[in-house]
Amino acid sequence: MRFLAAIALTWITATTAAMANTGIPTDGALGFQHAVTPIMERIVEFHDLLLWIIVPITLFVTALLAYVMVRYRAKANPVPSKNSHNTLLEVIWTGLPVLILMVISFYSFPLLYMSDEIPETDFTIKATGYQWYWGYEYPDHGVEQYLSNMIPEDEIVDGQERLLSVDYPLVVPLNATVRLQVTAADVIHNWAMPSFGSKIDAVPGRLNEIWFQVTELGTYYGQCSELCGRLHGYMPIEVRVVSQDVFDAWIAAEPGTDDANAILAQNTADRATRLAQLD
Amino acid sequence: MSAHAANHDYHLVDPSPWPIVGSIGAFLLAVGAVAYMTAGGLFAEGPLAFFYGDGVEGDARGTSMGMMIGFAIVIWTMFGWWGDMIKESNAGLHTPVVDLGMRYGMILFIASEVMFFVAWFWSFFEYAIFHEVRLDPGMAMFPPTGVETFDPWHIPLMNTLVLLLSGTTVTWAHHALQHDDRKGAKLGLLVTVILGVCFTALQGVEYAEAGFEFALADGGNIYGSTFYMATGFHGAHVIIGTIFLFICLLRLQFGGMSAKKHFGLEAAAWYWHFVDVVWLFLFSFVYVIYQG
Amino acid sequence: MSADSATHDDHTPSLWDWKRWVYSTNHKDIGTMYLIFAIFAGVIGGAMSGMIRLELAEPGLQVFNDSFKLFGMLEMGDSHNYNVMVTMHGLIMIFFMVMPAMIGGFGNWFVPLQIGAPDMAFPRMNNISFWLLPAAFGLAFMSMFVGGPAGGEGFGGGWVLYPPLSGLTGHPGPAMDLLILSLHLAGISSILGAINFITTIFNMRAPGMTMHKMPLFVWSILVTVFLLLLSLPVLAGALTMLLTDRNFGTSFFEPAGGGDPIMFQHLFWFFGHPEVYILILPGFGIISHIVSTFSKKPVFGYLGMAYAMVSIGVIGFLVWAHHMYTVGMPVDLKAYFVAATMVIAVPTGIKIFSWIATMWGGSITYRTPMMWAIGFIFLFTVGGVTGVVLANAGVDAALHDTYYVVAHFHYVLSLGAVFAIFAGWYFWFEKIFGVKYNSLLARLQFLFFFVGANVIFFPQHFLGLNGMQRRVPDYADGFANWNEISSWGYAIMGVGMIIFFLILIEAMMSRRKGEANPWGEGATTLEWTLSSPPPFHQFSTLPKIK
Numbered sequence A: 001m002r003f004l005a006a007i008a009l010t011w012i013t014a015t016t017a018a019m020a021n022t023g024i025p026t027d028g029a030l031g032f033q034h035a036v037t038p039i040m041e042r043i044v045e046f047h048d049l050l051l052w053i054i055v056p057i058t059l060f061v062t063a064l065l066a067y068v069m070v071r072y073r074a075k076a077n078p079v080p081s082k083n084s085h086n087t088l089l090e091v092i093w094t095g096l097p098v099l100i101l102m103v104i105s106f107y108s109f110p111l112l113y114m115s116d117e118i119p120e121t122d123f124t125i126k127a128t129g130y131q132w133y134w135g136y137e138y139p140d141h142g143v144e145q146y147l148s149n150m151i152p153e154d155e156i157v158d159g160q161e162r163l164l165s166v167d168y169p170l171v172v173p174l175n176a177t178v179r180l181q182v183t184a185a186d187v188i189h190n191w192a193m194p195s196f197g198s199k200i201d202a203v204p205g206r207l208n209e210i211w212f213q214v215t216e217l218g219t220y221y222g223q224c225s226e227l228c229g230r231l232h233g234y235m236p237i238e239v240r241v242v243s244q245d246v247f248d249a250w251i252a253a254e255p256g257t258d259d260a261n262a263i264l265a266q267n268t269a270d271r272a273t274r275l276a277q278l279d
Numbered sequence B: 001m002s003a004h005a006a007n008h009d010y011h012l013v014d015p016s017p018w019p020i021v022g023s024i025g026a027f028l029l030a031v032g033a034v035a036y037m038t039a040g041g042l043f044a045e046g047p048l049a050f051f052y053g054d055g056v057e058g059d060a061r062g063t064s065m066g067m068m069i070g071f072a073i074v075i076w077t078m079f080g081w082w083g084d085m086i087k088e089s090n091a092g093l094h095t096p097v098v099d100l101g102m103r104y105g106m107i108l109f110i111a112s113e114v115m116f117f118v119a120w121f122w123s124f125f126e127y128a129i130f131h132e133v134r135l136d137p138g139m140a141m142f143p144p145t146g147v148e149t150f151d152p153w154h155i156p157l158m159n160t161l162v163l164l165l166s167g168t169t170v171t172w173a174h175h176a177l178q179h180d181d182r183k184g185a186k187l188g189l190l191v192t193v194i195l196g197v198c199f200t201a202l203q204g205v206e207y208a209e210a211g212f213e214f215a216l217a218d219g220g221n222i223y224g225s226t227f228y229m230a231t232g233f234h235g236a237h238v239i240i241g242t243i244f245l246f247i248c249l250l251r252l253q254f255g256g257m258s259a260k261k262h263f264g265l266e267a268a269a270w271y272w273h274f275v276d277v278v279w280l281f282l283f284s285f286v287y288v289i290y291q292g
Numbered sequence C: 001m002s003a004d005s006a007t008h009d010d011h012t013p014s015l016w017d018w019k020r021w022v023y024s025t026n027h028k029d030i031g032t033m034y035l036i037f038a039i040f041a042g043v044i045g046g047a048m049s050g051m052i053r054l055e056l057a058e059p060g061l062q063v064f065n066d067s068f069k070l071f072g073m074l075e076m077g078d079s080h081n082y083n084v085m086v087t088m089h090g091l092i093m094i095f096f097m098v099m100p101a102m103i104g105g106f107g108n109w110f111v112p113l114q115i116g117a118p119d120m121a122f123p124r125m126n127n128i129s130f131w132l133l134p135a136a137f138g139l140a141f142m143s144m145f146v147g148g149p150a151g152g153e154g155f156g157g158g159w160v161l162y163p164p165l166s167g168l169t170g171h172p173g174p175a176m177d178l179l180i181l182s183l184h185l186a187g188i189s190s191i192l193g194a195i196n197f198i199t200t201i202f203n204m205r206a207p208g209m210t211m212h213k214m215p216l217f218v219w220s221i222l223v224t225v226f227l228l229l230l231s232l233p234v235l236a237g238a239l240t241m242l243l244t245d246r247n248f249g250t251s252f253f254e255p256a257g258g259g260d261p262i263m264f265q266h267l268f269w270f271f272g273h274p275e276v277y278i279l280i281l282p283g284f285g286i287i288s289h290i291v292s293t294f295s296k297k298p299v300f301g302y303l304g305m306a307y308a309m310v311s312i313g314v315i316g317f318l319v320w321a322h323h324m325y326t327v328g329m330p331v332d333l334k335a336y337f338v339a340a341t342m343v344i345a346v347p348t349g350i351k352i353f354s355w356i357a358t359m360w361g362g363s364i365t366y367r368t369p370m371m372w373a374i375g376f377i378f379l380f381t382v383g384g385v386t387g388v389v390l391a392n393a394g395v396d397a398a399l400h401d402t403y404y405v406v407a408h409f410h411y412v413l414s415l416g417a418v419f420a421i422f423a424g425w426y427f428w429f430e431k432i433f434g435v436k437y438n439s440l441l442a443r444l445q446f447l448f449f450f451v452g453a454n455v456i457f458f459p460q461h462f463l464g465l466n467g468m469q470r471r472v473p474d475y476a477d478g479f480a481n482w483n484e485i486s487s488w489g490y491a492i493m494g495v496g497m498i499i500f501f502l503i504l505i506e507a508m509m510s511r512r513k514g515e516a517n518p519w520g521e522g523a524t525t526l527e528w529t530l531s532s533p534p535p536f537h538q539f540s541t542l543p544k545i546k
């Protein structure tokens, strides 16, 4: 009974998933989190295209199976034919998939190159993975590394998310093109942010780079996505996307301190009031 | 009964204790090796402590007792198993088709060995060619700072000549045996074995003179790791091949093998040539091309 | 041990003679031991996945929280022990369940029978291939109870064993060393097995059986063991490097000494990707026989089927880095791996369509094995097409290391490979054991497995798309719903497992005598010409193939 209830509940929530808040997983969702960078938007688009290819292929195979199962069951077709060759058919079912794959490639490669090649960026952030927290640096702003730890479950306050919120988040200005350099100090970690379409390994002894440009204000959550030991599930990533003014104030208040956090809190509160007024 | 008698030339081997004995040996060898390597206190207490305890307090290594027992069982299995095979061969059970099967088996075994060496070469090339991804500037070049590589035209060249020569002497032995010249065969094998020993000795000298270390703790780095492990595994194969050839020599000495049937010697020769070719790759790439 | 007893080889020893099994040089007995071993390992691996699903049934730590005790007695430890559970589940299912069942079990039983050979080429070596497995399993099992990371036991770094987590940095204790040696032994076992199968197939085919007349199951095993022969030594090399890094101070994967952890990933996946085809190719072979038998038609496009497997095997060696799109590879390299990976969809498609074409025009009866086979075709297609999605490095940036990947590979493994194993099991059960099983119960098991597995794994696609990462014991509250459903699916599948054992017990108790060929005219391969079970030594006079 609980099971049926769960299914029913899921489908109800699923239909409302579109209205859910962004930057965070939603119960019963069927697809990606809301995209807020050009890369993620293209990923979602491309994935939609892939769905339009793989679902029909699967349905087609299912339909064929269903047809032969019914049409050629022993009762309906007591005498089997002996055919075991049909060159034309074999050419078709070799050639058609090739064509389909070429279509996929046609859209796949541009996406790959677009997300991989770093455009001109406004500034650089350096992230370092540790067991089990992140360290962030803003070399272009002279900000030295500050650490970003998960808020333990029993210290969660209103407005924070269990397993996802951190004490000192990463902050970036709206629409800025950011270069993110990632490395690790002990084992491999992975800096992943679903709504940005970012996912890059933090490898000791190597420096990896990605870029993103966030086009919507808000708070976004991600998690370390490479198994890194006991607390792998407990090293989340929180990114606040704010206006340039707030960002500047935050930098001036020295990131990684309570003062800097106060600026973020103020900003969140201001936004909440303004949104409330709009309603 | 005769209706069931085998009407084919395949060899249906009798039940044998060696597989399970060998597996138990391998298991004990593995557990013992871990106890030895880690001194991690596997069974630090209780009746097994003598075999698997942590050894001397403060020592990096544990006791090697368990490992030795396992190793002894593995060696015993090899003697027993291959001894049985020699007996079966002498009893005429290795018909031409069975003989052919063993040839397939040996070639495939060597193929798997080739792939094993691919791993070591791959590691070497990865560093030699793609070192610039390393963050540490001292490690982002080849060879790394502080590493003095070998001059390929001294000991390495000598070793190359030794191995090439041994490749010809083993062929000499094989040809001699084919023409029922047992004396020539023995002589050829003896020379080959001696050359094999020379190679190992020369490699020992080379290792003693090396201008880089093996272990990180002694100031070693990736160059030493890839160099010693690749040449070291090759060296281990030289030793195994030498023993293999030596056993063939003993068998010849005691009247085993004939001009028509001597697959043991052929397998040893194939193995030896394989070891030879691996060396040529090591020599060309590790010593000559990427000498730094 | 030597020639004097060679004339006694037609004498069938008693089932209760322990030497018959322990000293065995008989491919059928060894095959049976492999099957029993696989069931044993499958139960353990399945129970471990039960612990995983129990933990994931709702958000928060319910099981791996330092105070929970299973059945009131077994301590389950903390989130590290969850990682150990996941790691061992993956390793056990792959190395000790699927491989022993398909290659060791069915391969040993039916390769010699189908090519008309009296036994394997190296019967004694065949036995050590088997006996090394319990030894390897023992080492892996021990590893769970000795020191791993600081303050924990067992290795919890995933079945892919990536350093530095698997190095001294992540797991200084001896657990990882035991696991490395365990995989060495399992690897030796498989390499020896591979040598044995290739030699058998090349050297011992009955007169008249050319390569192009070989049954497809034999073809599938041939390709599989070639992959084993060529990929496992590379893994052995990588594991050896890891071992020396840990114990002898080398720096292969140690950045401090100029090593690179990514190198391990290349070596691992150069083995790992062929490995996943090793797990499925024998299944392809089994499915071909079943589909043809119950459609009463020869396999459609026999040669195409054989060479599709060969090309899957060859291309399988060229695509390994699609597991590594996020490690920071040059983009052109990624582009190459995208293209190469997608190419595999073509030969695989040929197989899917040829199976359907085999059924086309047939006179199909839905006996138990056929139900599993049709289930396989459908589920494998679902798993395959999500593989094609993952192959695109652009989207993989969003999906790598999420439950989308978990869903993908369980569709091809837990639903593909496992369904193929059960299809083979019910296809050959009577041949192997000489008794009939209750086909009603077997269909019921199919029903529970089919429904259960889909309920477990289909929702995981949604979780992955929405961003749920792998290998975590706890998850954000927004993932609760689908996870709960997934865990209920496990309960359904669990009922299927109980039915599986009921079938075994029922068949053992009622002892309905098996027929030589229970499947009728559709079953054309040589094993059906023999009694069930076949004589201890078959084909004393070799069959002639026209």
Ligand code: HEA
Pocket (backbone or CB within 6 Å): A057, A061, A096, A097, A098, A100, A101, C160, C276, C277, C279, C280, C322, C323, C341, C342, C344, C345, C346, C348, C349, C350, C352, C380, C381, C382, C383, C384, C385, C386, C387, C388, C390, C391, C392, C396, C399, C400, C401, C405, C408, C409, C412, C413, C416, C417
């Ligand atoms: C039996 C095992 C098996 C099989 C058969 C496959 C088959 C395939 N796999 Fe899968 N895979 C795994 C087991 C398997 N995989 C495992 C275990 C992992 C995870 C490892 C880990 O990280 O722990 C993994 C992960 C994995 C990844 C990495 C994901 C990541 O970590 O980010 C990728 C990416 O390319 C991938 C791709 C593919 C592809 C393209 C196929 C193809 O072979 C599929 C081809 C089949 C079809 C496409 C369906 C039938 C075809 C048709 C009906 C024709 C028409 C179709 C088209 C034109 C599209 N797999």
Ligand code: HEA
Pocket (backbone or CB within 6 Å): C035, C038, C039, C042, C043, C045, C046, C049, C050, C052, C053, C086, C087, C089, C090, C091, C093, C094, C097, C098, C101, C105, C157, C158, C159, C160, C406, C410, C413, C414, C417, C418, C421, C422, C425, C453, C456, C469, C470, C471, C472, C473, C490, C493
């Ligand atoms: C063949 C491989 C295989 C199989 C069958 C399964 C079966 C199952 N797996 Fe698993 N799984 C893996 C391979 C497999 N898995 C791998 C490689 C990983 C990744 C590990 C890692 O991240 O490192 C993984 C990870 C994994 C996860 C992710 C954990 C995480 O990332 O945190 C989960 C979670 O739900 C899961 C669940 C299950 C479940 C519920 C089943 C159920 O289907 C289980 C039900 C039981 C059976 C189907 C077994 C029945 C078979 C027999 C009893 C043998 C019969 C034999 C004969 C008849 C001869 N598995």
Ligand code: CUA
Pocket (backbone or CB within 6 Å): A129, A130, A132, A188, A189, A190, A224, A225, A226, A227, A228, A229, A231, A232, A233, A235
């Ligand atoms: Cu850090 Cu996972």
Ligand SMILES: [Cu+2]
Pocket (backbone or CB within 6 Å): C272, C273, C276, C319, C320, C322, C323
């Ligand atoms: Cu793969």
